[in-house]
Amino acid sequence: MYRLSSEQQKIVDRAKEISEKFIGPRAAQVDKDGTYPMESMKALAQEGFWGLNIASEFGGMGQGMRVMCAVLDEIAQKCASTAMCYKMHLCGTTAYNAAVNKPVDVLRAAAKGKHLTTLAWSEFGSRGHFWVPISQEQRRNGKIILNASKSMITTANDADSYVVTTRWSEAKTPVDNMLYMVLKKDQGISVPGNWDGLGMRGNDSAPLTFRDVTIGEDRALCEPGKGLDMMLYVVLPVFALGNAAISIGIAEAAVKATHFHITNGKFQHLNQRLADIPLERARLAQIRIETDRARAHLAAALDTVENPGPTTVLMVLESKAAAAETAIRVTDIALLASGGRGFSRNLSGNLGVERNFRDARAAQVMGPSSDMIHELIGRALCGMELFS
Template sequence: MTKSAQDLLVENEKLAKELLAVHADDIDRARRFPRQNIQELGRSGLLGLVVPLEYGGAGAGIPEMSEILERMAEACPSTAMVVLMHYCGTAVIAARGSATLKQSLLPAIARGEHLTTLAFSEAGSGGHFYIPVSEVRRNGHGLRLTARKSFVTSAGEADSYVVSTRKAGASGPTDLDLYLVAKGTQGFAVGKPFEGLGLAGNASAPMKLEDVELEEVKRLGSEGSGFETMMEVVLPHFQVGVAAVSLGIATAAFQAASAHVVARKYEHAGGTALAAIPRVQFLAAEMALELRSARAYLGETIRRVGAGDPEAMLDVLGVKARAAEAALAVASRAMTLGGGAAFGRRGGLERIFRDAQAASVMAPTTDVLKEFLGKACLGVPLF
C-alpha cells in the first residue's frame, strides 16, 4: 500500500531518530556511503516521495521534500544530501522522461529499488554547473559523449545518473540536453573519491564518460530543452533542498550547543551553568535569530514557488545562499559555546561544523548566487 506524504513525514521522524542519527558519526569517520540508511529509507517509501501517485509514489512536492530533508540533515547530513540529489533526479525523470522511461523506472524508485542522482558539474565550467562544456557527437551509428564530470554525489553508488551536456551542434552555451545514463554503461567510470571536509559519506567523486553511447529514448525532454529543465525543474528542487539541508545542520548545531551550555557547570562558581552568562545568552540569541530568519525565508520561497509568483525565481536564487550563511554562522557560534569539548569528536559538534561548510561552496556557490541575484535586481541579463 502506497504511503501518503503525511505518513512519510512520520516515518522520516522515526528513522531520523532511530537510524540516521545513530550512525552519523560512524559514517563520517569511515567516509562510508550510508547504504543501510538508503535501503531503510527505500523500504519505508521515502525514496518515492516525489514520484507521482500513478507510479506508486507519494506524489509529494517541494514543501514536503523540504521538511523531510531538513529533519534528515539534522540527523545525518551525508544521507540527506544523497536523498536530495535522488529527489532532483527523480523529479527530472517524472517531468521530462518519456512514457516508456517513466513506466520502467518510477515504480522501482517508488519501491526503493532504484537510486538516481545528478551528474552536472564539469571542470571546464567550475561552479557554473548549468553550463557544461562537453557536447554530444552524432555519427552514423547514433550519439556519443565524452565528458569529465567533476563532483557527482553517490558516484558509483547510484543506479542511474542524469547527465547534462551541450546538444550536438549547439549554437550557444544554453543549448543543452539531459540524458539518463545507467550505472555500468560502457565507458562510464568513477574517479578517485573527493574526500571533502564535510559531508564525508555522500560518495562525492568525479566521473568520466569516454565515448559513451547515448540512447535517444533516454533523453529527458526534447532536444535542446535541457537548460529549460534545469531552470524549471532542477533549480527549485535543488536550491530549496540544499537550503533545507543547511537548516537541518544549523538546527543540530544549535541544539548541541544549547544542551552543552545548560549542562556544563562551574564548580568554582557554586555550580553556575554556562547558560547563566550574559555573553552565552547573547550568542544563543544570535543563533536563534539566524535560524528563524533563514527558516522563514525558506518557507516564503516555497510559498512563492507553489503560487507561481513571477518573482519566485529571485528567492529560489537567494534561499540557498541565505541558508548556507545561516548554517555557517550558527555552527561557528556553536563551536565557540562548545569550547574545548567542541573540537573533539565526542558530542558531534566538530562534524556538524565541517558539514556546515559545504553549501556555501557547492555549485552554484554563494558568491555566484549573489551575483545572479544582484543582476536580477538591477535588470542586468543573467547570461
C-alpha cells in the same frame, strides 16, 4: 514553520523517526570514515522515501517541495551527508518525473527503493558554471555518444543512474543543452578518483568519466536543445530549496547541541551551569533567531513556488544562499559556545558540532555557489540576463 497538513506531517514524523533511530546513530562513523551512508539510505528506501516526489501512478508518494524540505531538514539534523545524497536522488527523480520520455520502469523501481539516482552536471572545464557543459554529444547511426569529464558527482559509485548534461549536437549557443538518463550498467563509465571532503564526508562526490557511452534517443529527458529550461525551471528549485533545508537542518542540530551543552555543563565549584553565563545564553538566543529566520525565509520561498510570481526564481536562489550563510554563522557560534566538547571528534559523547561546522561549509561552494547567487541576484535586480 513549514505549515503542513496532518497527512504531510505524518510523512515528516516518519522521516524524523527513521533519522533518530537509524540515520543519526551512524552519522559520526560515516563522517569519520568518509564512507557512503548506504545503510541510512536503505532505511529511507524501505519506507518508500526514495519515491517521495514520484507521482503516485508510478508507486511514489507524490509529494511536493514543502514536504521534501521538511523531510530533508529532519534528516540533516542527524546526518547531513545522508540528507545530501538523498536530495540529489530527489533531484534525479524530479527530472525523470518531468521527462519527455518518462523512464517509467526506473520511476517504479525508485519508488520501491530499488533504484538510486543523482545529477551528473558539473564538468572540470566549466567548473561551477554547471549550466554550460563543455562536453558535446555526437550522433551516429541513430545513437547518441557521450564523452564527458564530470567533476564532483554525489553517489558517484552507488547510483544506478545519472541525469547527465551535455551540449546538444546541433547547439547554436553554449547553453543549448541536453539532459539524458545514463544507466550505471551502460558501457564506458568510470570513477577515476575519490571523494575526501572537509565536510559532507559520506557524500562520495567523486569525478565521473563518460567515454563513448552509447545510448538511444529514448534516453533524452528534454526536447532537443532545451536542457537548460529543464535544469533551471524543473530541477534547480528542488536542488536549491532542498539545499536550503539541509543547511537549516545543520544549523538546527548545532542549536540543539548548544542548548544541551550549556544547560548540562556545570561549574561545580560555583554550583552554576554554563547557562548562568549571560554571554552563553545570548549566543543560544542568537543562533535560535538566525535559524528560525532562515527557515521562515525558506517557507516564504515555498509559498512563492506554489503560487509563482515575478520574484519566485530570486526567492529560490536567495533561500539557498541565505540558509548556507546562516548555517556557517550558526555553527561558528555554536562551536564557540560549546567549548572543548564541541571542538572534539571523540565519538563517544560527541556533540556533533565540529561535524556541523564542517558540513555547513559545503553549501556555499555547491553550484550555484553563494558568490554566484549574489552575482545572479545582482544581475536580475539590475535588469541583466542571468545565464549566458
